[in-house]
Amino acid sequence: MKRTTMKYKVSQFLMFAGPAAILFCAVVLIPFVYGFYLTFTSWDGIARSKPFVAFANYAAAFQDGDYWVALGRTAIYTVISVVLVNIVAFLLAYLVTSGVKGQNFFRAGFFIPNLIGGIVLGYVWKFVFNRAFVAIGSALSGGNVASPLSTTGGAMFCLILVTVWQYAGYMMLIYVAGFMSVSADLKEAALIDGATGWQAMKNVTIPLMRSSFVTCIFLSITRCFVIYDVNLSLTKGEPFNSSVMAAMHVYNQAFVYKNYGEGQAEALILFVICAVVGITQVMIGKRGEVEA
Amino acid sequence: MKMKRIGAILMAAAMAATVLAGCGSSSDEPAVENGSGSAAAPEAADGDVSITIFNSKMEIQDQMEAMAETYSKEKGVEVEVYYSNDTVAQHLATKYASNDPYTISMVDAKDIYSLAADHAVDLSDQEWVGNTTQAISIDGKVYGFPVCVEARGIIYNADAIKNITGKDFDPASVATLDDFKALIDELKAGGMETPVGVMKEDWSLAGHYLPQVYEEQDDTDAFIQGLHDGTVDLLSDPKFTALMDTFDVLKDNNYAKDSAISAEREVTEQKLAEGEIAFMFGGNWDWSVLNQYDYSENMGMMPVPENMDDGANEKLVGGGSKYFFIDNADSISDAQRQAAKDFLVWLADDPEGQAFVVNDCALVPAYTNNTLEVSDPLGKSVKAFADAGNLIGNYNYLPDDHYSVLGAAFQKYLAGETDRAGLAGEIQDYWKGVTLAEH
Numbered sequence: 001m002k003r004t005t006m007k008y009k010v011s012q013f014l015m016f017a018g019p020a021a022i023l024f025c026a027v028v029l030i031p032f033v034y035g036f037y038l039t040f041t042s043w044d045g046i047a048r049s050k051p052f053v054a055f056a057n058y059a060a061a062f063q064d065g066d067y068w069v070a071l072g073r074t075a076i077y078t079v080i081s082v083v084l085v086n087i088v089a090f091l092l093a094y095l096v097t098s099g100v101k102g103q104n105f106f107r108a109g110f111f112i113p114n115l116i117g118g119i120v121l122g123y124v125w126k127f128v129f130n131r132a133f134v135a136i137g138s139a140l141s142g143g144n145v146a147s148p149l150s151t152t153g154g155a156m157f158c159l160i161l162v163t164v165w166q167y168a169g170y171m172m173l174i175y176v177a178g179f180m181s182v183s184a185d186l187k188e189a190a191l192i193d194g195a196t197g198w199q200a201m202k203n204v205t206i207p208l209m210r211s212s213f214v215t216c217i218f219l220s221i222t223r224c225f226v227i228y229d230v231n232l233s234l235t236k237g238e239p240f241n242s243s244v245m246a247a248m249h250v251y252n253q254a255f256v257y258k259n260y261g262e263g264q265a266e267a268l269i270l271f272v273i274c275a276v277v278g279i280t281q282v283m284i285g286k287r288g289e290v291e292a
Numbered sequence: 293m294k295m296k297r298i299g300a301i302l303m304a305a306a307m308a309a310t311v312l313a314g315c316g317s318s319s320d321e322p323a324v325e326n327g328s329g330s331a332a333a334p335e336a337a338d339g340d341v342s343i344t345i346f347n348s349k350m351e352i353q354d355q356m357e358a359m360a361e362t363y364s365k366e367k368g369v370e371v372e373v374y375y376s377n378d379t380v381a382q383h384l385a386t387k388y389a390s391n392d393p394y395t396i397s398m399v400d401a402k403d404i405y406s407l408a409a410d411h412a413v414d415l416s417d418q419e420w421v422g423n424t425t426q427a428i429s430i431d432g433k434v435y436g437f438p439v440c441v442e443a444r445g446i447i448y449n450a451d452a453i454k455n456i457t458g459k460d461f462d463p464a465s466v467a468t469l470d471d472f473k474a475l476i477d478e479l480k481a482g483g484m485e486t487p488v489g490v491m492k493e494d495w496s497l498a499g500h501y502l503p504q505v506y507e508e509q510d511d512t513d514a515f516i517q518g519l520h521d522g523t524v525d526l527l528s529d530p531k532f533t534a535l536m537d538t539f540d541v542l543k544d545n546n547y548a549k550d551s552a553i554s555a556e557r558e559v560t561e562q563k564l565a566e567g568e569i570a571f572m573f574g575g576n577w578d579w580s581v582l583n584q585y586d587y588s589e590n591m592g593m594m595p596v597p598e599n600m601d602d603g604a605n606e607k608l609v610g611g612g613s614k615y616f617f618i619d620n621a622d623s624i625s626d627a628q629r630q631a632a633k634d635f636l637v638w639l640a641d642d643p644e645g646q647a648f649v650v651n652d653c654a655l656v657p658a659y660t661n662n663t664l665e666v667s668d669p670l671g672k673s674v675k676a677f678a679d680a681g682n683l684i685g686n687y688n689y690l691p692d693d694h695y696s697v698l699g700a701a702f703q704k705y706l707a708g709e710t711d712r713a714g715l716a717g718e719i720q721d722y723w724k725g726v727t728l729a730e731h
Contacts, residue, residue, distance in 0.1 A: 044406070045381065045382065045385045046381055046384060046385040046388060046406070046407065047406075047410060048388075048410050130554055130556065134551070134554075144550045144551070146550055146551040146554065147551055147554035149554050150551050150552075150553045150554035150707070237700075238492075238494075238553065238700075238703070239553045239554075239700075239703055239704075239707065240553075240700040240701070240703045240704045240707075240709070241696070241697070241699075241700035242700075252693075252696065255379060255381070255382045256379065256692060256693065256696065257691075257692045257693040257696075258381065258406075258692050
């Protein structure tokens, strides 16, 4: 059989990538295009008619103060979480590749939070904050300690803490791979040349691990930006809707307040912001990558 | 070489099959669905009619399933009951989108108003319409079959009160706020330091308590219109003032006063059931939570105390709750619709159906010809108020974001982060910005 004919190529593609391509179209591309169409209608999510309203939903989305507040809140949350997740993950990775006793056990242990679903994680931590934290705090201080989830700053703090706990283990794995990929020769050479351990880390190991950083930061930014499950089960937007993140606002707008079109438009804006931030970060990150 | 290629093809086919299989077997609500994934009115094997029912009252799902089984056997109509964790409107929207609607759907009153025009069958000619005051009609046509009556007020634990005062508790004796306060002071002096529990949930604060301000007005529609137009000043409104005065008393005697907005509903209800606290604002649906604990026998519901003499403090607020409607979709046959109507008749008029509502599901019946004794104490109170005509009707036209937006505002008030003027301001601002539902 000739391997250069169009027919051969198409059949090869269909055989190997066909199923995935069809599924990708069915669950990502088509819904995306259809959702895009719905942003131009004033559909309430259930009625039969979908009146065409052109750009009214986008105008409404840009005037929706709550949405922009939620988006700003999400941005702050993302910045803090991404920084903390990556610092913690890097330190953990360093720890479990440094040859401490039982490092495989630690690797598994740090990774486990990532295997628990976000919803369950939220409920577990809610219990910790509302019951355990209050009980221990009250016992230690002798007074009545309020749950951190009942204050606006506290709820945000809890969200960040849980996010760091959840993602640090996952990012740690990527950093571990990064550490392993840096050949010991280079580090040894640096040490023989008189570099201190810190200098070798800063000038040799970290630059060579740049792609790990790019990957981890990209993953954590995009994940934090669309956080929903932990938000729902841990705080549910409370207290006083002060911990409603962008995705939760979009969900409420579309399904609870029954403004499907406007919710969809807000979702699209969120997508664009997410994509722009993610791509910019990857482009900047890639530019300075070095090969050993 | 050839063998290798056949092997590769087989491999790819196997992988494709697993990908597709993985897609097909996933289901949104595996644990709660009874029967196969599709609710598309399957015809029973022997040619009998089959109907599907969507149940949105989680606490009676087991009873519904058991009922469906016996009903199917006895009537020769295959009945399948489904439940979903999603909000009612969202779940039905998915069903409509996939052209797979239920024959009968149980929804909230507001959903009837938004769905009936497009999806519901006119039930005006049904006999049960004459036996209830709670059916929902739009433009003179009956669309909603009331499943039960639910009402809200203050839940009390009479045993806990008697333990301290030594006297039998008479709810009518604390109709005014002054009397209520006196009783609370007596309870505090007797050792119950914080006799009240307050639920911080937004649906309780702004879905149940705040709407009483609207519902207890002489003309609710005019009042809402006034709020929308900005002509109503809540701070000078006697109803708002009276109810907020009462709320302040509840708030000040809350067992979780310092952490009011992290108080958990289960903990509050447990304390109430076991008599650690004596009062909580709620409704007879709370019984399904209260009865999980070691509850006192003598509990009940009373109107929210108010220093007003307009009679509102002698009435609970409530009415029909959860409505069945029959779908007019093309995918449902007339025979199925007839079977669905028969099912509703059975629920309303047949002794077995009546017993199912009252005894099995422990609901308060919405039909006057259902005279069975309600088993739970809160339901008993509600039934007594309902039979005496002492229910103030629900206002079913609140905008969908009302409980969420004003719930947040009310929580701030509960936490002491804003004062009454601040709350009133937020409520007025909210109403100015909404589009009122036409009705």
